[in-house]
Amino acid sequence: MQTSPNNTSIFDFHGKPPLAKALPISLQHVLAMVAGVITPPIIIAGVVGATPAEKLLLIQIAVLASGVCTLFHLYGIWKFGARLPAIFGVGFAYVPTLIAVGGQFGIEGIIGAQLVGGITMMVVGYFIQYIRHLFPPVVAGTVVLVIGLSLYDIAIRYMAGSGNVEAPGFGAPINWAVALVTLLTVLVASQFGRGVVKLSAIMVGILVGYLLSLALGMVSFDSVVEAKWVAVPEVMPFEMEFHAAAIVSMVVICVINSVQTIGDLSATTVGGMNRELRTKELTGGLLGNGLTTAASAFFGALPTSTFSQNVGIVAMTKVISRYVLAIAGLFMILAGLSPKFGAIMTTIPYPVLGGATIIVFGMITMTGIQLLIKDELSARNMTIVGLALALSLGIAQVPAAIEQFPAMLKNLIGGAPIVVAAITAFVLNIVLPRTSLADEAREREAIARADAEAAGQGEAGPHAGKVEADERQGAGAGRAAGVARGG
Numbered sequence: 001m002q003t004s005p006n007n008t009s010i011f012d013f014h015g016k017p018p019l020a021k022a023l024p025i026s027l028q029h030v031l032a033m034v035a036g037v038i039t040p041p042i043i044i045a046g047v048v049g050a051t052p053a054e055k056l057l058l059i060q061i062a063v064l065a066s067g068v069c070t071l072f073h074l075y076g077i078w079k080f081g082a083r084l085p086a087i088f089g090v091g092f093a094y095v096p097t098l099i100a101v102g103g104q105f106g107i108e109g110i111i112g113a114q115l116v117g118g119i120t121m122m123v124v125g126y127f128i129q130y131i132r133h134l135f136p137p138v139v140a141g142t143v144v145l146v147i148g149l150s151l152y153d154i155a156i157r158y159m160a161g162s163g164n165v166e167a168p169g170f171g172a173p174i175n176w177a178v179a180l181v182t183l184l185t186v187l188v189a190s191q192f193g194r195g196v197v198k199l200s201a202i203m204v205g206i207l208v209g210y211l212l213s214l215a216l217g218m219v220s221f222d223s224v225v226e227a228k229w230v231a232v233p234e235v236m237p238f239e240m241e242f243h244a245a246a247i248v249s250m251v252v253i254c255v256i257n258s259v260q261t262i263g264d265l266s267a268t269t270v271g272g273m274n275r276e277l278r279t280k281e282l283t284g285g286l287l288g289n290g291l292t293t294a295a296s297a298f299f300g301a302l303p304t305s306t307f308s309q310n311v312g313i314v315a316m317t318k319v320i321s322r323y324v325l326a327i328a329g330l331f332m333i334l335a336g337l338s339p340k341f342g343a344i345m346t347t348i349p350y351p352v353l354g355g356a357t358i359i360v361f362g363m364i365t366m367t368g369i370q371l372l373i374k375d376e377l378s379a380r381n382m383t384i385v386g387l388a389l390a391l392s393l394g395i396a397q398v399p400a401a402i403e404q405f406p407a408m409l410k411n412l413i414g415g416a417p418i419v420v421a422a423i424t425a426f427v428l429n430i431v432l433p434r435t436s437l438a439d440e441a442r443e444r445e446a447i448a449r450a451d452a453e454a455a456g457q458g459e460a461g462p463h464a465g466k467v468e469a470d471e472r473q474g475a476g477a478g479r480a481a482g483v484a485r486g487g
Helices: 019-047 052-075 090-134 137-150 152-160 171-193 201-215 223-227 243-275 277-296 310-315 322-337 339-345 351-371 379-397 405-413 417-431 437-486
Strands: 088-090 304-306
Touching: 019 052, 019 088, 019 090, 019 201, 019 243, 019 310, 019 322, 019 351, 052 277, 052 304, 052 322, 052 339, 088 137, 090 243, 090 304, 090 417, 137 152, 137 243, 137 310, 137 351, 137 379, 137 417, 152 171, 152 351, 171 201, 171 339, 171 351, 201 310, 201 351, 201 417, 223 339, 223 437, 243 277, 243 304, 243 417, 304 310, 310 351, 322 339, 351 379
Parallel strands: none
Antiparallel strands: 088 304
């Protein structure tokens, strides 16, 4: 709730701080998300055999859509939009499914299936108010925890030099040196800095790492020289095709992504605002994400989702001013309309991004733990969390284990541990009987009493059995005597 028309606090959602204070915090949100935004269209362009012009178009519209989507969710329209300090954009979680669909049906098949998937997300958003109870903290917390844990390998790959382990120079000491300098700078700025420096620790780390990379000759400006100054998006740059297999795959991943959105928005409110996610915010977030995913299809942008790394920044800095995040959204729109501006952001070397974001991914993990401990750590809940973690991360580490699964199922769960974790936690939460810690304590006491009684009988041994037999014999004799006297 807005406390004052002149509110300038960066720790208030309605706060509007001075531009000089907001700008560096906004930029670190942009830099944290830019690699995640441009990577999916680059991958998909290769899968579908896109021309260089189509590849640039996919990248440009992805950046533009991410900015528009973020502003849409910050301010909302009617019932659509989360109205939370969250960054939305073209999501990496869809990539395994997009690869499978694109490889078989091309970009046209992706766009057609995406339209149906977005509509499905809106349906989920509408009904979420009636099924919200099926996503308690133990489910949402498990999803957030797996989101954080599943991002670590991305950060390590970046620190080693590239998102691709086959890239030349991957793992070179110079990459690690730059990454560790960046990480150390972030740590020092966040723990010992004051004011804007402390709040912009990630931005400070990226700046130091970037300058070091420049000095070491690790930065290339070729893409900046080749990029255009202005490019206006087109409506329907690709045709839409509708294939049943593609639609089923996309609908499933869109429903699963809705669970991830629940987790990310919960992590935003818990980690950044110290409160639970409200049903109205959750409904608006899912409705809005479905709408932007469906609308993006008409412009050639890929499906949208929350950005977990930016959730981590909010949790770490506690900066929740939507004005700050709106500036980040405007930067993304500017980058989308001016490919040259976007190309400048893509010159940041991977080791710099990895060193700056690995601590953010750690914060996401800790936010998941915060959510989990809001529920009782009963044996039931620990079973849910433990099994979801074991299955999701285990399959992710051994992808060959599901190599013989049907293609659609393999593509759905093989590259996304979040999917396995969400399904496992959701199903177990419904199936397993609910017990409290008090119930478990009473059950343990009852078992202990039974064990003690059994142990006591065992210690009495044969003598106890003889005494019991003698007592029965004596009782029988007494009854016989009574009968004789009565006769």
